[in-house]
Amino acid sequence: MTCTFSLLSGTKVTSDGSTLLIHFRPSLKCYPLQRPCRMASPHDRSRKDDEDDPVEQMISRTGCAELHYAIQECMAEHQDWRACQSQVQTFKDCMMNFQKARKEQLRQHQPPSTKSAAS
Numbered sequence: 001m002t003c004t005f006s007l008l009s010g011t012k013v014t015s016d017g018s019t020l021l022i023h024f025r026p027s028l029k030c031y032p033l034q035r036p037c038r039m040a041s042p043h044d045r046s047r048k049d050d051e052d053d054p055v056e057q058m059i060s061r062t063g064c065a066e067l068h069y070a071i072q073e074c075m076a077e078h079q080d081w082r083a084c085q086s087q088v089q090t091f092k093d094c095m096m097n098f099q100k101a102r103k104e105q106l107r108q109h110q111p112p113s114t115k116s117a118a119s
Helices: 048-052 054-062 065-078 081-108
Strands: 003-005 011-015 018-022 028-030
Touching: 054 065, 054 081, 065 081
Parallel strands: none
Antiparallel strands: 003 028, 011 018
């Protein structure tokens, strides 16, 4: 007998006026009492639904995917979000750095402001 369940799907962490969506995909497998529980590898990409998950795709593009998986592994191990705050903070910092870099990249590629044309 196996079962899976989702860990805090859609948890939002808010700090300094920013909101960060963390998506925990189902990652824990349970077995009858005679066999210990073991965590499925979050790095196993053989399942089609992993490939189609838009949240997974977005996180992969940021370069922060390994930190996201570290949160999932911590949550599966401890089953207490308070024990995973350092992983959450590291992931948040990575995402914030990506967002700043992306914002700067978009700002550099923007055409000159139309304000100067109106003056």
